[in-house]
Amino acid sequence: MKKRIVGILLAVTMSLAMAGCGESKKIEENTSGNTEESTVESTTEGGQLIPIDNTTQAQTTEEKVDSDANVKVTPTENASIKWVSYTTPEGYMTLDIPEGWEVSVKNIDVIGYELIAYDPDSPGRRFYFCTAVTSYPSYDEWQWWRQYTINIFGIDYGEYWYFSPTASVQSLFENSGDYFGYSDFNVIDNLGDNGWGGDILQATCVMGGVNVEGVFTSGVVDAPVSVNPVLADGSLDLADGTVIMTAPEEEYTNWEGVLGQMFASLTFSDQYWDDRAAMQRQIQSTANYLSYQANVMSDMIMSSWEARNNSYDIQSQQYSDATLGRERIYDTETGEIYYAENGWSDSYYGNRYQLVETGSPLYNEPVTGTISY
Numbered sequence: 001m002k003k004r005i006v007g008i009l010l011a012v013t014m015s016l017a018m019a020g021c022g023e024s025k026k027i028e029e030n031t032s033g034n035t036e037e038s039t040v041e042s043t044t045e046g047g048q049l050i051p052i053d054n055t056t057q058a059q060t061t062e063e064k065v066d067s068d069a070n071v072k073v074t075p076t077e078n079a080s081i082k083w084v085s086y087t088t089p090e091g092y093m094t095l096d097i098p099e100g101w102e103v104s105v106k107n108i109d110v111i112g113y114e115l116i117a118y119d120p121d122s123p124g125r126r127f128y129f130c131t132a133v134t135s136y137p138s139y140d141e142w143q144w145w146r147q148y149t150i151n152i153f154g155i156d157y158g159e160y161w162y163f164s165p166t167a168s169v170q171s172l173f174e175n176s177g178d179y180f181g182y183s184d185f186n187v188i189d190n191l192g193d194n195g196w197g198g199d200i201l202q203a204t205c206v207m208g209g210v211n212v213e214g215v216f217t218s219g220v221v222d223a224p225v226s227v228n229p230v231l232a233d234g235s236l237d238l239a240d241g242t243v244i245m246t247a248p249e250e251e252y253t254n255w256e257g258v259l260g261q262m263f264a265s266l267t268f269s270d271q272y273w274d275d276r277a278a279m280q281r282q283i284q285s286t287a288n289y290l291s292y293q294a295n296v297m298s299d300m301i302m303s304s305w306e307a308r309n310n311s312y313d314i315q316s317q318q319y320s321d322a323t324l325g326r327e328r329i330y331d332t333e334t335g336e337i338y339y340a341e342n343g344w345s346d347s348y349y350g351n352r353y354q355l356v357e358t359g360s361p362l363y364n365e366p367v368t369g370t371i372s373y
Contacts (some may be wrong), residue, residue, distance in 0.1 A: 068352050072372050078254040079368035092272035096265035110279045124210040127262050128244035169198040173216045182207040188312050191304035196241050200304045214246030250320030254366040263298035310364045317363040328356035329371050338371040
């Protein structure tokens with residue numbers, strides 16, 4: 001009897017031992033393909049299977065970049081300008097321009113003197129100034145001249161060249177894109193009177209295939225002339241003190257100050273005013289010719305610009321950032337604003353640099369650099 005009881009106990013003990021070994025083997029098989037984990041063994045205690053976990057899990061902790069010393073700022077073009085002085089061939093005008101910019105000048109008739117300064121690497125960055133255009137036809141007048149050039153020279157300049165159906169600044173810029181070198185002119189806001197016979201317009205257009213934003217202004221007046229069989233209706237308009245300052249939409253807030261500084265630097269020589277006065281005496285005294293110095297004009301334009309409704313500009317800049325995959329960062333110590341790759345602020349854990357939030361008026365401030373690690 002004792003032998004039988006001992007045999008049963010021995011059989012039970014061996015069964016439990018074999019079960020423990022089988023469980024250990026099963027766990028080993030399930031973990032054999034994982035090179036990062038060690039084998040999980042098991043043992044028995046009081047007839048129960050107890051797993052023994054010897055696994056050493058790799059602990060990964062994201063390294064937070066919280067040292068401002070690691071932040072790098074690269075100045076943008078508008079913040080690292082070297083200025084050079086340009087004087088027109090006749091010595092009539094002098095203008096400060098960014099180094100690398102080019103200038104085109106056209107002496108129309110001394111009274112009308114045209115100057116264009118532009119960045120050859122970004123043609124949308126452009127400063128245009130013309131003292132006056134004295135041969136500016138009305139719409140009917142231009143249609144007569146258009147047909148005349150077709151009949152005599154076989155050349156068709158098109159329905160829209162340099163004319164205005166009405167003597168207004170908006171009509172001038174809406175209908176003279178072919179002359180000024182742009183298309184799709186669209187007024188954003190009328191910023192008020194320029195002080196010399198016209199309005200200051202904030203507008204967008206397409207220039208050289210680039211969407212640009214800018215300020216457009218002029219003094220546009222009727223300048224009737226005596227009836228002449230060569231003229232269609234005997235009327236001309238005069239565009240006086242025409243100013244166009246543009247930059248690509250996504251960077252206009254960065255360049256408006258630069259363009260304003262260029263305008264403020266524009267000066268005229270005494271010889272120009274002498275030659276211009278001599279020419280003026282030969283034409284209609286009813287014309288409203290330019291009498292403002294450039295610095296007075298630029299002050300008026302920039303004052304109106306600063307007082308504008310900024311909601312469009314904020315939305316425009318936010319849209320540009322989203323399109324170009326970037327965000328803006330505000331430096332709380334210097335007040336500077338920088339571009340950064342989208343998501344840069346998520347990996348920065350310091351306190352100095354802050355993300356410019358949606359709708360912030362900081363979107364109207366110029367960006368002076370790009371920020372990175």
